[in-house]
Amino acid sequence: MTQLLGTQSPAAVGGNEGCFEIASVGSGVKDLAKGDWIIMRSTGFGTWRTHTLATEQDVLKIDNKEGLTPIQVGTVSVNPCTAYRMLRDFETLKEGDWFIQNGANSGVGRAAIQLGKMWGYRSINVIRDRPDAEATEKMKQELYALGATKVVTESELMDRSFGERVKEWTSSGPHRVKLGLNCVGGKPTSALIKCLSQSGHLVTYGGMSKQPVNLPTGLLIFKDLKFSGFWVSRWSDAHPVEKKKCVDEILEYTRLGLFKDVPVETVQWDWDTPESVLKEAVQGTLSGFRAGKGVLVYGDT
Known part of the structure; x- marks a missing residue:
């Protein structure tokens, strides 16, 4: 029945x-x-x-x-396997390499943080702004406890100075932001794309904002970025x-x-x-x- x-x-x-x-x-x-x-x-x-x-x-x-x-x-x-395959199948990440993701507090995001930490990857994790600063900080600390390297809000990501912050975080060695994981779309994802290093790869597995992923022509040509979709089913x-x-x-x-x-x-x-x-x-x-x-x-x- x-x-x-x-x-x-x-x-x-x-x-x-x-x-x-x-x-x-x-x-x-x-x-x-x-x-x-x-x-x-x-x-x-x-x-x-x-x-x-x-x-x-x-x-x-x-x-x-x-x-x-x-x-x-x-x-x-579903969620853990999605994170596993995206971290393993699209780019060869080495210990110390970075990835950036939005929806970082989702099931996929939490799994990616933990798997990445175990495998020696560093992560920049984007979450939506909460109604108040206390709730936002609580969520950030929750993700840091899972192994996140950096946690930022969408408003921080959208700030014009954010690219310089990423350069500062990644400037201590040869490691680059080689992979981006996207489940949002829209303008925040356009800002995330700009954080990818030369020949970086954005993998889209969701569209929570119901907005398209806009591919900047200049970044396609001059940074040779790659874009893929992934459906774990x-x-x-x-x-x-x-x-x-x-x-x-x-x-x-x-x-x-x-x-x-x-x-x-x-x-x-x-x-x-x-x-x-x-x-x-x-x-x-x-x-x-x-x-x-x-x-x-x-x-x-």
Whole structure:
């Protein structure tokens, strides 16, 4: 039985990520057993449900669930994997190299900060201005605690003197700002692009502002900048083996206490949960300045 949201008639089950526990297996199943934890091999399966039937080919087994929570496993395959692939696949960053990103307090941003710190990269992290200075400073300190090198607001980024600040930060050695990660778009991203070094690379994976990314002609010609897009769903579907390796590595970091999962806002979903509660939770993901990633929790998890 499955609850469907947002349509007048049954259409599809939403959700690309989640952690399931196997309740039973068929007699022909060899590599999975009751009690195993699994995630979906491919996107579009539909994880906003209490139960489902699946084949062995539909799922990826979590080989070692000790020391992990279902929420950590259920949130690993999108945001952390997005950050991992963008840091690894577009430019060859060496220890001491810099990257710059907006949306730094998002799930992807927090993951990029932590992975970059572990791998020896330095980061410039842009967050939106908060309603008051105290809230802004609190968020900055939260990201510094994760391993951020520098944290600035969009208004600081947009200031004409910001480029000189970046030069000052990066002038102590040969290391450059080789990579930019963008999930915003609009004028703040245009300002971020100017911070990239010669032959730098901007990777866009989102567009929260719903504004286009404007590519300055002069920077394209004279700085030889590169621009790419990344969609982790397409990457995951095309590389299931690499997805498994990526998930396993991040979960091992989590198990060792080296990687902190993103803050979450949980919504309990039981058989008698009113549909209005679920709709409100989904609608809340569209608002700004949320305390954490929305997660639906079924049963006693």
